[in-house]
Amino acid sequence: MYGRNWSFRITWFRILLIISVLIAAAASLYRFIYGLGAVTNLNDQWPWGLWIGFDLLCGIALAGGGFSTALVVHVLHRDKYLPIARAALLTSLLGYIISLASLLLDIGRWFNFWRPFFYWGFHSVLFEVFWCISIYTTIQVLEFGDIFFEKVKCPSLKKILGYMITPLLILGIVLPTLHQSSLGSLFIVAVDKLYPLWWSMLLPFFFVWSAFFLGPAMVTIEGTIASRAYGRDPELPVFQSMTRITTWMMIIYFIIKMIDLNYRGVFGMAFNGSHESNMFLIEMIVFVLLPIFMYAIPSIRNKLWGVVTASVLVVVGVVFNRMNVVFTGMARSVGGSYFPSAWEFLITLGMWSFLALAYLFIVENFAILPKEGHAHSNSTATYGTHFPA
């Protein structure tokens, strides 16, 4: 079954993706030579923009599917979720590579990127983030090695990886737990700067918790897109059963959020009619309460459109939350204005195009997705139009 050679089908859609990657690569090169000011709209009021706010913070949150699936499948041994385990690992790995790339792009003195490995500013949250992200990416590469060596035969290496798998798996959950939460802790430093609806000593909890419950939703979306692209059946039963995890975790998230607002005495600010309060209400009602209800109602949850729509809301909601923390919540205190330049958008687009291309290449050449008909009864794919993957 692994006798197939390497293959990569070229379609018009893929050519577009490749062009986008090339444009981004050229723009990145220009940025490395001429500096941030030449390419971005970043300024003294807005030192962090699209690359940190979206590519890094959201990329890593969206990669949350990796560690939540690992916990459910490999630690709790819920085998019914096995079909999506490898796809979750793959998207997570790619998400981290994008985050590291955007981090390298964003730091002013990029040739110094290795410094924090040697000069330990351990009192900085960024120190924890940096270490955890780099080690966890390495661990994911090693975990992926297990899959890689199924195709590229190298029994001795595969055996070594086999011995390492338990510690790798455990570290592969502990590290993302730490740094997903510390991505939230990053903004604890913004006392009196970040709007009180978002600033909280519980930020680390909110970040790691939401990254975790976003995992199943992200896996649902990925799985649906992949099944459409390749004309396969979506793993609907798996998606449905995962909604239980997300629903309960989101209910707890919502309750703790309310308790936290009350405890800090800023609950009323949610209704003061300011731009921030409106954005906060949208975040809570559209992206937290609505998906909870959609997941809770069986007639919605049991349909593909229902579970996918709710999952999209969850994922967009987490992105929306991160954007609120980085941009909406900071705007009042830092002043000035920032809107990403065309180049910032193009480089972002190129990075996500790279993710799509890498995903396509890997699932077509490695055993990532379950064999057809494994998880449920076999039927021909009839779900909507196919993406020109």
Place this chain on the structure above:
Amino acid sequence: MSNGVLVDISKCIGCRSCQTACRTWNDLPVKTSQNTNQWDVPVELDADTWTRVSCYLAGEGNERRWRFVKRQCMHCNEPACESACFTHSFLKTEEGPVIYKPTELNKDYCVGCRYCMIACPFNVPKFQYEKTFPYVQKCRFCYDRLLENERPACITACPTGALKYGDRQTLLAEARQRINSNSNYVKHIYGEKEYGGTSWMYISDVPFEQLGFKTSVSEKSIPSYTWQALKWTPYIFAGWGAMLTAMRFFTKPKEEGHNEAEMYAPVDPKE
């Protein structure tokens, strides 16, 4: 001995000699600016402007008056920038100044991540965006002059005594004496307690919130907030790790479950 500066806003006439002295001593370039009919130029601190005087029309009715506020790094006792930096590129010196790229040894540790700019409660550190390899820039309290027992350049340039340099505790005592002996003063020393106290302190005859100061802020230092969250890291690492290991072995099925390799296959991109 930790030094500081007491700024008496009621004594400042807005001549901006300090601004010029800072530029001259630190060899900072001047940007030509358009005449915008605006008193304060440049409008904000930037990478080449480490101090600037801003003007305010404060008070009401007959009490309306111009007030001028010199801005620069506040040189916090427990600086947020120092705690936020993951390469030790900031240092709070014994003498008082918070300096960037502190020693000969670590003069080039900075990665350019700009987390210090997010962290600073006074939005002081600025970045050389136009440079290929930019540095963070901010007032360094003329640390080089202090080591030579000279006063900071801006202090020497002040013609009205609005800026007073000295030991922080002595200055605090003097500030207290000044605001208590004259009923015109607001009964508050800005910088005494704000964010755990700062080396630069202000007294004023006009409420601070009318002069662009961030008032009623935390009296706890910013690093203490971060540390409250960060100190749990090793315990979470060990505890969560042990818990996961235990759960993995506890829930392990008796018989060998699925053979993973048989379960998945590469996708055939047929259409």
